[in-house]
Amino acid sequence: MRAQDQAAAERQVETAPANHRWPPQVKYIVGNEACERFSYYGMKGILALYITTVLLKTQDDATTIIALFSALNYFMPLVGAWVSDRFWGRYHTILWISLSYCAGHAVLATSDFVPTLEGKTWTLYAGLALIAFGSGGIKPCVSAFMGDQFRPDQRHLLQKAYAAFYWSINLGSFFSFLIIPAIRKQFGYSWAFGVPGIFMAIATLIFWLGTKYYVRIPPARVTKTAGFLRVFLSAHAAQGGPRLGSWLNLLTAIGIPLFAMAALAFVAFSRSKAPWLAWLNWTALGAIAVWYVLILVLSLSRRMEMPEGFWLSVQNRFSDTEIAAARSVSPILFVFALIPVFWALFDQTFSTWVLQGAKMVPYRLGRWTIGPEEMLSANPLFVMLLIPVMTWGLYPLLGRLATPLRRMAAGMFLAALSYVVVAMLQSRIEAGAQLSILWQILPYIILTIAEVLVSTTGLEFAFREAAPQMKSTIMGFWNLTITMGNLMVVGFTRALAGEGAHDASVSSSRFLMYAALTFAVAILFSLVAAFYRYRDTAAAQGK
Numbered sequence: 001m002r003a004q005d006q007a008a009a010e011r012q013v014e015t016a017p018a019n020h021r022w023p024p025q026v027k028y029i030v031g032n033e034a035c036e037r038f039s040y041y042g043m044k045g046i047l048a049l050y051i052t053t054v055l056l057k058t059q060d061d062a063t064t065i066i067a068l069f070s071a072l073n074y075f076m077p078l079v080g081a082w083v084s085d086r087f088w089g090r091y092h093t094i095l096w097i098s099l100s101y102c103a104g105h106a107v108l109a110t111s112d113f114v115p116t117l118e119g120k121t122w123t124l125y126a127g128l129a130l131i132a133f134g135s136g137g138i139k140p141c142v143s144a145f146m147g148d149q150f151r152p153d154q155r156h157l158l159q160k161a162y163a164a165f166y167w168s169i170n171l172g173s174f175f176s177f178l179i180i181p182a183i184r185k186q187f188g189y190s191w192a193f194g195v196p197g198i199f200m201a202i203a204t205l206i207f208w209l210g211t212k213y214y215v216r217i218p219p220a221r222v223t224k225t226a227g228f229l230r231v232f233l234s235a236h237a238a239q240g241g242p243r244l245g246s247w248l249n250l251l252t253a254i255g256i257p258l259f260a261m262a263a264l265a266f267v268a269f270s271r272s273k274a275p276w277l278a279w280l281n282w283t284a285l286g287a288i289a290v291w292y293v294l295i296l297v298l299s300l301s302r303r304m305e306m307p308e309g310f311w312l313s314v315q316n317r318f319s320d321t322e323i324a325a326a327r328s329v330s331p332i333l334f335v336f337a338l339i340p341v342f343w344a345l346f347d348q349t350f351s352t353w354v355l356q357g358a359k360m361v362p363y364r365l366g367r368w369t370i371g372p373e374e375m376l377s378a379n380p381l382f383v384m385l386l387i388p389v390m391t392w393g394l395y396p397l398l399g400r401l402a403t404p405l406r407r408m409a410a411g412m413f414l415a416a417l418s419y420v421v422v423a424m425l426q427s428r429i430e431a432g433a434q435l436s437i438l439w440q441i442l443p444y445i446i447l448t449i450a451e452v453l454v455s456t457t458g459l460e461f462a463f464r465e466a467a468p469q470m471k472s473t474i475m476g477f478w479n480l481t482i483t484m485g486n487l488m489v490v491g492f493t494r495a496l497a498g499e500g501a502h503d504a505s506v507s508s509s510r511f512l513m514y515a516a517l518t519f520a521v522a523i524l525f526s527l528v529a530a531f532y533r534y535r536d537t538a539a540a541q542g543k
Helices: 002-009 026-045 047-054 059-109 117-148 152-187 189-209 228-238 244-269 275-300 308-312 320-327 329-336 340-350 352-357 374-402 404-430 437-465 468-495 508-531
Strands: 363-365 368-370
Touching: 026 047, 026 059, 026 117, 026 152, 026 189, 047 059, 047 117, 047 352, 059 117, 059 189, 059 244, 059 340, 059 352, 059 468, 117 152, 117 468, 152 189, 152 374, 228 244, 228 308, 228 320, 228 329, 244 275, 244 329, 244 468, 275 329, 275 468, 275 508, 308 320, 320 329, 329 437, 329 468, 329 508, 340 352, 340 374, 340 404, 340 437, 340 468, 340 508, 352 374, 352 404, 352 437, 368 374, 374 404, 374 437, 404 437, 404 508, 437 468
Parallel strands: none
Antiparallel strands: 363 368
16 A cells, blocks of 8 residues: 555645654544554454354354454455545545444444344344444555655655554554453443444544544546556457466466355355355365465466566557556465465454363453453564564564565464464363463464564565555455455355364364464465565565
């Protein structure tokens, strides 16, 4: 998003503040983000136990519902970005869609007053749908809107401004994981869902209070440059007939993942248990396996990017800028293709890790009790500690060894290791040991280091490698990796639901399965990284 931010900043009005100070309206945006993240994570952190203890659903059901909610939440940025860029502009998109967000929390807050389990379940679904639309819809707009507030001569302030923005996210989530479970224990779920709604209303109010100070960039409404698919298909047609290599490239970069996401989403939303749905679920998972094999084959044969002659055939139809932008897409998507497995692991901290923690012994610190929901605060706490240490300490020390893709590969291996540790803890729980909840700190540390290496570096990689015209598109694809990762969890949970013990989502064997899968994908990622050719030469040198 930063390139988009910089382009917007160039159109700033002349009355903006001095170039050595932040625009004063930034405080409204940062405050809005802190309250919004408090509301989102406070609600999400208590979902697993609510679904299993109040709605009396299985652990498999809880895992599926939370994964599906996360998948929808990270699909909606595509809709929010499109509405913002074409119709409403960023300001009105944030303000109006935030009202849906508030409504979703209000629906969840009525949970204690719904008399039947079926009614409570549908209340949950309705509230989560509204929140996914609201949270996902504003996600691509808020950070870009903050960038809109800076003039070209203030670009040197953007790094610190975004650092403050990111810290506000983690501060909000850190305190929500500690406060909302305490409210749940003291006052029940209606207040536990209601307080995040109050904070979302405060977030919307804070944003509105800055209205008269904001710089607003009007929506573009029209796209003046040709997109990736138009240029690619034109180049393919200019070859004079079917070319297996180019079709395999397109199928691997876009075709198979779109089919897999659509199939898994259909299975997830369907309440039927018809045999053909199970077949469709296994077909989608099989397609992902074929997808990864094709990635390996095309990477080893250096076909992640089409040859020079392929693009030269359309030089008379498209500008050099449009062709260069189209060329930048598929190699990045080959890298992104392997990221969903990481998100399949990471987002289970809100489901299977919480459900595991519910079987462990809470830790009492004075009057404060650290249980499975409170343990979620470990992640944002470690993020706030690790990012400055790794960004300004470890990466410069490693130099050329710390290229973006090497960092991401290391993160994939660490994510697999975290699930080995979780599996070891689970095996002791299954044997009857009474383990303290503090044992979960170890996998949380490992997975948070993996998050910094994969997620933070992935955003950097996408920004540096994408052509300027494709940065928003590439960020949209990045969000889709999170959607697909959560849909993969739904697929595996549905596929394996009838095998082995009841509620196998929280079992040492299931955790080891995810660890083995991620370890294999980490090896494949390392191979893809070895054959990837950086567009940004500084990134290739670890700078």
